Amino acid sequence: MTTILAIESSCDETAAAVVVDGRRMVSNVVASQIELHAVTGGIVPEVAARQHLRAVVPVVRQALTDASMTWDGIDAIAATAGPGLSGALVVGLNAARGLAFARGLPFIPTDHIEGHVCANWLGDGDEPPLPALALVVSGGHTELLLMHEDGRFTRLGGTRDDAAGEAFDKVARLLGLGYPGGPPVSRLAASAGKHRVRLPRAWLRGTDDWSFSGLKSAVQRMVAEPGAPPQALIADAFEESVADVLATKTARAAEREDVRCVLLAGGVAANARVRSRLRERCGVLGIPVFIPPPELCTDNAAMIAAAAFRHLGSAVAATDALDVYPTLAPRMRVGITR
Amino acid sequence: MTTANRLVVTTRTAVRTRALGRRLAKLLHPGDVVLLQGPLGAGKTTLAQGIATGLRVAGPVRSPTFVLLTQHEGTALTLYHADLYRLDDPEAVADLALEEQARDGVLLVEWPERGLAALPATHLLVVLEPAPAADTDANARRLTFVAVGARYRHILDGLHAAGLADHT
Numbered sequence: 210m211t212t213i214l215a216i217e218s219s220c221d222e223t224a225a226a227v228v229v230d231g232r233r234m235v236s237n238v239v240a241s242q243i244e245l246h247a248v249t250g251g252i253v254p255e256v257a258a259r260q261h262l263r264a265v266v267p268v269v270r271q272a273l274t275d276a277s278m279t280w281d282g283i284d285a286i287a288a289t290a291g292p293g294l295s296g297a298l299v300v301g302l303n304a305a306r307g308l309a310f311a312r313g314l315p316f317i318p319t320d321h322i323e324g325h326v327c328a329n330w331l332g333d334g335d336e337p338p339l340p341a342l343a344l345v346v347s348g349g350h351t352e353l354l355l356m357h358e359d360g361r362f363t364r365l366g367g368t369r370d371d372a373a374g375e376a377f378d379k380v381a382r383l384l385g386l387g388y389p390g391g392p393p394v395s396r397l398a399a400s401a402g403k404h405r406v407r408l409p410r411a412w413l414r415g416t417d418d419w420s421f422s423g424l425k426s427a428v429q430r431m432v433a434e435p436g437a438p439p440q441a442l443i444a445d446a447f448e449e450s451v452a453d454v455l456a457t458k459t460a461r462a463a464e465r466e467d468v469r470c471v472l473l474a475g476g477v478a479a480n481a482r483v484r485s486r487l488r489e490r491c492g493v494l495g496i497p498v499f500i501p502p503p504e505l506c507t508d509n510a511a512m513i514a515a516a517a518f519r520h521l522g523s524a525v526a527a528t529d530a531l532d533v534y535p536t537l538a539p540r541m542r543v544g545i546t547r
Numbered sequence: 548m549t550t551a552n553r554l555v556v557t558t559r560t561a562v563r564t565r566a567l568g569r570r571l572a573k574l575l576h577p578g579d580v581v582l583l584q585g586p587l588g589a590g591k592t593t594l595a596q597g598i599a600t601g602l603r604v605a606g607p608v609r610s611p612t613f614v615l616l617t618q619h620e621g622t623a624l625t626l627y628h629a630d631l632y633r634l635d636d637p638e639a640v641a642d643l644a645l646e647e648q649a650r651d652g653v654l655l656v657e658w659p660e661r662g663l664a665a666l667p668a669t670h671l672l673v674v675l676e677p678a679p680a681a682d683t684d685a686n687a688r689r690l691t692f693v694a695v696g697a698r699y700r701h702i703l704d705g706l707h708a709a710g711l712a713d714h715t
Contacts, residue, residue: 348612370609371612388633422610426587
């Protein structure tokens with residue numbers, strides 16, 4: 210039995226979790242979701258390193274408390290090394306290294322994108338069979354990855370401009386809805402009734418890439434048209450366009466790569482239409498689709514522990530030279546390289 | 548040379564906007580700051596993609612709205628591509644320490660109006676907007692380059708010399 214404590218601080222969220230054997234989550238703490246008022250003076254972590262700094266010790270303590278554990282129960286420490294915002298990453302990474310050094314524990318630098326994929330291993334459901342095709346869709350990422358039998362990843366494609374979640378946020382803004390844009394756009398789309406309008410799809414044939422920037426501009430033009438369709442119809446057409454291209458191209462790639470399952474991950478995996486279109490397109494091919502529960506789709510540390518468990522063999526000493534990496538491609542990555 | 552601090556270029560397609568970015572890149576040096584201002588869908592990321600190609604840095608260059616800042620390494624310099632869209636507090640912009648981080652490279656900032664006070668006072672401002680209504684081409688864009696500081700007037704001179712400005 211191996212118990213890993215993981216820290217995630219790649220962007221907005223400061224998070225810590227304790228996970229046993231990469232699957233059993235005994236605690237999962239995200240700073241913005243807990244009451245840290247007493248400790249931080251009420252500041253919710255956003256982008257700044259100093260906000261992660263304020264939150265990191267309280268969330269780690271909370272993760273141990275929620276797990277009813279002391280440091281003696283922890284076998285290894287992991288943290289997100291990238292991709293993400295450098296200033297944010299270094300806080301979590303160095304806090305984790307400091308803890309590993311103090312406790313004499315092995316340290317596992319972990320990839321954020323691989324973490325999202327590995328959220329599909331958390332819980333006591335069936336374990337996803339490999340090789341698998343992983344679609345990571347969030348505010349910051351739209352990535353299609355082939356996960357080989359040995360757990361290595363090959364990147365097949367991704368967005369060329371806006372991430373899928375970003376497209377939802379910006380269309381929400383165009384329609385005068387709130388942030389984050391996913392839930393309000395979906396609610397508005399659900400009220401569309403029987404009528405339909407159609408927005409374009411950028412298929413980028415012959416590639417595993419997506420583009421959502423043109424769709425955003427098409428929404429903008431449709432909203433501004435004299436006699437524009439009702440906003441609910443525009444929201445519906447937008448959501449359908451995003452779900453259709455994501456699901457259709459992922460299913461096609463899954464068939465071509467002959468994978469045993471598709472793994473959906475990232476914040477946009479919480480979108481009902483994306484989930485159902487992907488299940489439909491993969492269902493006709495007989496390819497099962499795994500989707501984590503919504504709270505494990507957004508940034509969290511349990512997913513980092515799940516990914517780190519797969520790299521126990523490549524743990525390093527806390528004192529080894531190590532740096533964060535801000536950008537996804539094309540440099541070699543922890544996890545995505547080994 | 549002239550020392551105009553303003554120059555207007557109209558591009559008819561996204562491909563032309565990218566090409567303009569490549570030309571601009573040839574005039575940029577480490578330490579330069581370019582602010583890209585314009586509404587959603589104005590072509591800010593498209594122009595940034597052209598600049599990245601021209602600087603020969605590693606891609607792909609995508610919209611950094613959610614991640615706030617991406618770095619693209621090249622042989623000669625690093626491109627720092629920031630996007631302040633999600634931020635509304637100049638203090639949060641200051642916390643990104645963009646100028647400090649980007650000393651060894653070129654800094655591009657989308658949505659700079661979210662935190663102008665926290666951005667370098669001298670810079671090249673590029674205002675992007677859909678080209679005037681008479682133009683029926685949905686992808687046509689008007690780019691207005693505004694130089695703030697002698698260094699950036701020099702860049703505008705370079706764009707002028709390359710014959711890129713619209714004839715007025």
